[in-house]
Amino acid sequence: MAFALLAPVAEGQTRSESERRRIEAVTAPTTGFTAAEAFEQLPGGAATVSGDLGREAFSRPSANMSFERELDFHLGQALFDKLWVASPASTKASDGLGPLYNARSCQACHIRDGRGLPTGGPGLVLRVGRVRDDGVLPYPLFGLQIQDSAVPRLRPEASVRMTYTETEVALNGGEVAVLHRPDYRLDAMQGALHPDSALSARLAPQMIGLGLLEAIPEAEILAYADPDDRDGDGISGRPNRVVDLETGQEALGRFGWKAGAATVLDQSAAAFASDIGISSPLLPAPWGDCTALQVECRNAPHGNGDLRGTEIDGPALGLTAFYSRNLAVPARRDVDDPEVLRGKRVFYSIGCPACHVPKHVTARLTDQPEQSFQLIWPYTDLLLHDMGDGLADGLPHGVATGREWRTAPLWGIGLTEQVSGEARFLHDGRARTLLEAVLWHGGEAAAQRDRVIDLTPEDRTALIRFLESL
Ligand code: HEC
Ligand code: HEC
Incomplete structure (x- = not known):
């Protein structure tokens, strides 16, 4: 620092x-x-x-916020709350769910725009990847994360079981705090997990103030970075660098628990794709996070190609991001x-x-x-x-x-x-x-x-x- x-x-x-x-x-x-x-x-x-x-x-x-813009906020809110349905469906504007997914709406994980809960709902997501010396690759079978739900006729990738081990910390003054360390087990897996793979559990975070965080000048954030701890206080601080989906350029990562997304728009598109299985102009594949090895999923009916183009179109994705930015x-x-x-x-x-x-x-x-x-x-x-x-x-x-x-x-x-x-x-x-x-x-x-x-x-x-x- x-x-x-x-x-x-x-x-x-x-x-x-x-x-x-x-x-x-x-x-x-x-x-x-x-x-x-x-x-x-x-x-x-x-x-x-x-x-x-x-x-x-x-x-x-x-x-x-002005009254006119508040109307957009409420349109975005409707998209954030909307329950997506599987294709084919009579409700054309709401189909395209999955085929593999974690939840049917944004709100299901970000409870009342706050954080999710690790049990009793979809609010905890397991990311997965194969770890190499020079970085990480999507898992060839499971993609970027484990989807524990699927449309009818397809099977989810796995169901997630969590167990806790306890440790105690003695505090000055006599109090003892009990800490819970979670462990995850995948049951009913549609394939094996390779030994060089790693899982990362992520809770849906609270959604407030995101536009303000996005508006902090990059130079100010970088000014706090001290990657080599030159001031010797034991605290370094490094910026994440990620690809901005909108520009295709490398950018400062700001969102997600590891700052893995550059903008609110990018994170929203990524959520539509990986969490709900909804394509957008930024991530147009209609099968969400299904990999080439998941043939049934890739061949399942989807919602691309009607008037919307992708399952959610650019303006609607923009409204969802506008809402997320303005909570x-x-x-x-x-x-x-x-x-x-x-x-x-x-x-x-x-x-x-x-x-x-x-x-x-x-x-x-x-x-x-x-x-x-x-x-x-x-x-x-x-x-x-x-x-x-x-x-x-x-x-x-x-x-x-x-x-x-x-x-x-x-x-x-x-x-x-x-x-x-x-x-x-x-x-x-x-x-x-x-x-x-x-x-x-x-x-x-x-x-x-x-x-x-x-x-x-x-x-x-x-x-x-x-x-x-x-
Ligand atoms: C070296 C940097 C660093 C310092 C110093 C630090 N924190 Fe944190 N804090 C973090 C990071 C990183 C996280 C997120 C960790 C995670 O989720 O695994 C975090 C998370 C938290 C959370 C939970 C936030 C949430 O949304 O769940 C609280 C509360 C918190 N810190 C309070 C404190 C307090 C109080 C202090 C001083 C005693 C402190 N932190 C010192 C980096 C730091
Ligand atoms: C299945 C649960 C789930 C669903 C559904 C979901 N999210 Fe999230 N969301 C998460 C998790 C988990 C993270 C943290 C991701 C990470 O650490 O990389 C997150 C992070 C975010 C963030 C970044 C917040 C921050 O503080 O950095 C935004 C913005 C966001 N989600 C928007 C959305 C939108 C918009 C939708 C609907 C299209 C959505 N999410 C649907 C679980 C979910």
Whole structure:
């Protein structure tokens, strides 16, 4: 992590300084907030939504969106919620599902636009690949991921069974935390898994603030990278490099647990293809993730070739991405609570911001007014970090190794249970509490994790209270 290398965001600084003063003038006398806290209360800048939104807290459009654009948001929402059906079907606009798939709609995994759950639904996906010295190849039989559902007459690739082993971590003050490590077994497999293959379990992440993350200038993200750890703080941070499906050019990876997708549009097209089996202009194969060896699947009826062209056409894919880009970040709660403020000091003093970089300023974007030029608080550097053996999956993705993960954004994380019905954290949903999520940190974050173990119980509780307020 190299703060000294951070390029000045000249425009952003001017705005944030003047606005800081303005907010200080407005809020300080009545609320007792400092200017910074007033800012932090609105993590998504002017796009932040406020009020008690209950279970729908992640489902609101950017607060600064115009009425006309909100109509597009709702069209996108309908596509995100839509249940696709198998071909051939009388409902022409909704067919093309699979033939192999994981879920019939986006919403089925991203529960109420929040994260998925590792059991009881399709929200956990197993990626698969063959690992070589020089990288990773799609699995010749299974493709990029295991599809555990299929249209009638075809068989799913496998069914996934999960088991847990427990380990205990003794914390300063006498408390003992129990960590669950998941193991996956594939039953009823339509073929064998080669010994040089690796599986990577991925939970559907929360969908808020994605357009804002996309709008962080690349130069700012790269300024935090320190691949050779020149400043010697034990934390490196590498950008992922992936192919942008739209341009065909190499680009910075930002989305997914390993930053394996360059844009929200790319990730949406990839989801349609691999998760639902729906073709789009970016990934036009009508058979989704079926490989050349899966002949029955490749020959099954599909929905390409009618008026839509591909099973979802370009405009509809665009609307789905527009929706995904504009799911608003909710305002923070309890920002001025003394325990939250204490937890915030702990968060900073033990070094969490080295990866969970609190704030960024987005670029000026004429075609995306909602995301343009906002001071945002996502708590991520969008870079890859070696998180140690405990979290390693052994499956590279882009330039990300089998030990590296993208720093997860922390905004909205305190609302997880309220939205998804259960709290599950980390890339595979193994952590049932925020504390467990932190205790799984290793590798580059081992020092910060150890500091959490050594905290007094009061400081540790305050740290969690701070995370819950995000
Ligand atoms: C079967 C479950 C499943 C379905 C269905 C699904 N997703 Fe996802 N989604 C995931 C998983 C798992 C990830 C993380 C992928 C990774 O780590 O590479 C993800 C990631 C994303 C991301 C990136 C979020 C981030 O924080 O980086 C976006 C955007 C997204 N999905 C959009 C969609 C859209 C749009 C649809 C419908 C077309 C959809 N998803 C359908 C499971 C699903
Ligand atoms: C070296 C970089 C690094 C440091 C330092 C770090 N984190 Fe993380 N954090 C990550 C990465 C990477 C992930 C995602 C790991 C995964 O899913 O396997 C993550 C995930 C999390 C999550 C779960 C997010 C989610 O969406 O499920 C929480 C909570 C969290 N970190 C809190 C903290 C706290 C608190 C600290 C300080 C004690 C801290 N982190 C220090 C890199 C870091």
